Amino acid sequence: xxxxxxxxxxxxxxxxxxxxxxxxxxxxxxxxxxxxxxxxxxxxxxxxxxxxxxxxxxxxxxxxxxxxxxxxxxxxxxxxxxxxxxxxxxxxxxxxxxxxxxxxxxxxxxxxxxxxxxxxxxxxxxxxxxxxxxxxxxxxxxxxxxxxxxxxxxxxxxxxxxxxxxxxxxxxxxxxxxxxxxxxxxxxxxxxxxxxxxxxxxxxxxxxxxxxxxxxxxxxxxxxxxxxxxxxxxxxxxxxxxxxxxxxxxxxxxxxxxxxxxxxxxxxxxxxxxxxxxxxxxxxxxxxxxxxxxxxxxxxxxxxxxxxxxxxxxxxxxxxxxxxxxxxxxxxxxxxxxxxxxxxxxxxxxxxxxxxxxxxxxxxxxxxxxxxxxxxxxxxxxxxxxxxxxxxxxxxxxxxxxxxxxxxxxxxxxxxxxxxxxxx
Numbered sequence: 001x002x003x004x005x006x007x008x009x010x011x012x013x014x015x016x017x018x019x020x021x022x023x024x025x026x027x028x029x030x031x032x033x034x035x036x037x038x039x040x041x042x043x044x045x046x047x048x049x050x051x052x053x054x055x056x057x058x059x060x061x062x063x064x065x066x067x068x069x070x071x072x073x074x075x076x077x078x079x080x081x082x083x084x085x086x087x088x089x090x091x092x093x094x095x096x097x098x099x100x101x102x103x104x105x106x107x108x109x110x111x112x113x114x115x116x117x118x119x120x121x122x123x124x125x126x127x128x129x130x131x132x133x134x135x136x137x138x139x140x141x142x143x144x145x146x147x148x149x150x151x152x153x154x155x156x157x158x159x160x161x162x163x164x165x166x167x168x169x170x171x172x173x174x175x176x177x178x179x180x181x182x183x184x185x186x187x188x189x190x191x192x193x194x195x196x197x198x199x200x201x202x203x204x205x206x207x208x209x210x211x212x213x214x215x216x217x218x219x220x221x222x223x224x225x226x227x228x229x230x231x232x233x234x235x236x237x238x239x240x241x242x243x244x245x246x247x248x249x250x251x252x253x254x255x256x257x258x259x260x261x262x263x264x265x266x267x268x269x270x271x272x273x274x275x276x277x278x279x280x281x282x283x284x285x286x287x288x289x290x291x292x293x294x295x296x297x298x299x300x301x302x303x304x305x306x307x308x309x310x311x312x313x314x315x316x317x318x319x320x321x322x323x324x325x326x327x328x329x330x331x332x333x334x335x336x337x338x339x340x341x342x343x344x345x346x347x348x349x350x351x352x353x354x355x356x357x358x359x360x361x362x363x364x365x366x367x368x369x370x371x372x373x374x375x376x377x378x379x380x381x382x383x384x385x386x387x388x389x390x391x392x393x394x395x396x397x398x399x400x401x402x403x404x405x406x407x408x409x410x411x412x413x414x415x416x417x418x419x420x421x422x423x424x
Contacts, residue, residue: 024228025227027229027232030141030214031141036219041133044133047126047129051119051123051126055120055123058116065103066100066102067102068098070099072094073096075093078091090292091288091290092289092290097288098287101284102284103283104281105278105279105280108278110269110270110273114266114267114269115270118266118267121263125260128252132252132253132256135424137217138424139416142411143412144213145214145228148210148214149228149230149408151206151207152230153400154404155200157401157404161199161394161396162196162200164396171380192394199397246341246421248337248341251340251420251422252422254340257332260329261333267325268319270322271315271319272319275308278307279303279305280302280304281304283300284301347414347420350416351413351416354407354409357409358403358406358410362403372396375388375392376389
């Protein structure tokens, strides 16, 4: 029974491992997982929620303010008045008091509306910034996904090179034992074999690091692994021709910067009206415990006007600061637009060049494989030398490496172009 129980546990573990490592993982699944589980997006989402609360805080000025206060006062002596040589107390020495009031600003020459519109603009900017972060995370996921596919192909090419060099070393060993070639041919093969194994270790490490990055972006466990879809491609019909009229206005970060600039405009408007009057109303009830007077509770209604005459130049400094922040934000917007155009141009150039590299490397692979076949036959017929075979094998690996890099460089360049245009 113990053996049966252990066997079942082992089988279950094997089944789970097979599911974990054998299930195919598509690019769309990675993107969906990143949207829902990415630590960076979870952190970014709080900015929108905080901005919504700031917006809510700004709108409280449209409601009246209600205040309540209460307390108990103890005095050494009560207040009194003198009338014809007679002293009469006007209050009790110890008394309780309470009051409730409601005040509301009727008109403040646009300051309140400027604050509300400023908060609305910041809320919209936070929302667009979150969408930009979402597209940026998507781009990172796409790049990590294709880099893993690329390293898988490079690992395959490195293993093929190891197999070819191993076979060449076997042939060189046989020929050496027959006395046809010198030991130098065997030593050359062993050195090249060690170099090929180092390449395999390097590219395998790159794949592991790629998985660590992809797992981080998608919120998965660091040791998660799966088979990726090798047929995954992006839109190959994307426009790659030079277009000087590229407009990055669709980018979420540009929209966010424009809304921040709009908020800065409202901030300037708000601070430019600090010295204008404010019309307000107040309703109140004030109670003071005092049995020496007829009315202990006073009800009042007030329509008033108040204006700040001097505050130590605080309002003037706030206005100047708002103007400078608006000027800075305008420069930030211009810089963002220029950077976006640079990203569009760079990504378009990279995609065009990578597309040409794919065509060139496809032909180079066929030529290098034919070159290897010829040199192997020449060496086996003892009319060629070992270094020519080894160089031909290295050339095959290099051409395949160039092809796979061009193939996935094109895919990532297309993703960068879509992202820089605001189409992702």
